[in-house]
Amino acid sequence: xxxxxxxxxxxxxxxxxxxxxxxxxxxxxxxxxxxxxxxxxxxxxxxxxxxxxxxxxxxxxxxxxxxxxxxxxxxxxxxxxxxxxxxxxxxxxxxxxxxxxxxxxxxxxxxxxxxxxxxxxxxxxxxxxxxxxxxxxxxxxxxxxxxxxxxxxxxxxxxxxxxxxxxxxxxxxxxxxxxxxxxxxxxxxxxxxxxxxxxxxxxxxxxxxxxxxxxxxxxxxxx
Numbered sequence: 001x002x003x004x005x006x007x008x009x010x011x012x013x014x015x016x017x018x019x020x021x022x023x024x025x026x027x028x029x030x031x032x033x034x035x036x037x038x039x040x041x042x043x044x045x046x047x048x049x050x051x052x053x054x055x056x057x058x059x060x061x062x063x064x065x066x067x068x069x070x071x072x073x074x075x076x077x078x079x080x081x082x083x084x085x086x087x088x089x090x091x092x093x094x095x096x097x098x099x100x101x102x103x104x105x106x107x108x109x110x111x112x113x114x115x116x117x118x119x120x121x122x123x124x125x126x127x128x129x130x131x132x133x134x135x136x137x138x139x140x141x142x143x144x145x146x147x148x149x150x151x152x153x154x155x156x157x158x159x160x161x162x163x164x165x166x167x168x169x170x171x172x173x174x175x176x177x178x179x180x181x182x183x184x185x186x187x188x189x190x191x192x193x194x195x196x197x198x199x200x201x202x203x204x205x206x207x208x209x210x211x212x213x214x215x216x217x218x219x220x221x222x223x
Contacts, residue, residue: 034063038076042083046156048186053083074103078110085114086156088191090164114157116164133158142167146175155179156188163195173199190219 027035041056057080064072074096081093096103096111103111109125112118113134118126123134133145142162149155159176162168168176173196180189193216200209 030063030066034060034076037063038079042079045080045083046087046180046183046185046187048190070099070102071104071107074099074107078107078114081111081114082157085160085164086153086185087187088160088163088195090116090160113161116161129154130158133161136167139167139169139172143169143171143175146172152179152183156183156185159192160188170199186219190216193219 037056037060041053041060044050044056045053057076060076060079061073064076077093077095077099081096084091084093093111093114096107100108100111106125109118109122110130112122113126113130118134120135123131126134129145129149132148133142136142136145146155146158146162149158156176156179159168159172159179162172163176173192176192177189177196180192193212197209197212197216200206200212
C-alpha cells in the first residue's frame with residue numbers, strides 16, 4: 001500500500017483508497033474486500049443509509065484486521081471520518097485517535113485538515129489540491145480552490161473544511177449544495193440546505209428561507 005493512499009481519498013477517487021493511483025499487480029482478496037467495503041460504506045453514508053454504511057465499514061475493519069497493520073486501519077478510519085466531515089458532522093475522529101501512534105505523518109496531517117486546523121507543516125503533506133485549500137488565505141481563494149478540485153468527493157470534503165474554518169460565503173454554500181445534489185448525496189445536501197435556510201432567515205429573507213425548506217421537504221419525502 002502506498003504511503004499516501006488515504007490522503008488521495010479525494011485525489012484519485014475512492015477506488016484507490018488501498019491501492020494508490022497507478023497500475024498495480026493483482027491485489028490479495030483482503031485488500032479488494034476492504035477497498036470495496038470502504039467505498040460502499042462511504043457512499044452509503046453520504047446517501048443517508050446509515051445502517052448499510054456501518055455494516056460495510058465493519059466489513060472493511062474485519063478485512064484489514066487480518067493484516068495486523070494498524071497503519072492501514074488508521075487510514076480506513078479516516079475514510080469514515082472524511083465521509084462524516086463531508087456531511088458537516090464535525091465530531092472528533094476518535095477511532096483514528098486510538099490508532100494515531102501508528103499512523104503515518106500524512107494521515108495525521110489529513111486528520112488535522114478534516115478538523116479544520118492544519119498547520120503549514122500539515123498542509124505540506126496533503127495532496128496538492130487540498131494543500132491549496134488549506135493555505136488559502138481569503139474567501140475568494142478558498143472558493144477558487146474548491147472550484148479547481150478534481151472530483152466531487154474532494155469538493156464536498158473541502159467545502160466542509162472551508163465552513164469549519166469560517167470561510168464559507170454564500171458562493172461556497174451554493175457550490176456545496178450543487179455538488180451534493182449532482183451526486184445524490186442526501187446527507188450533506190440536507191446539512192448544507194439547513195445552513196442556507198438558517199442564514200437566509202437570519203438575514204430576514206423569509207422567501208428564500210421558505211424556498212430552501214421546501215426543497216428540504218422534497219428530499220425528505222423520498223427517504
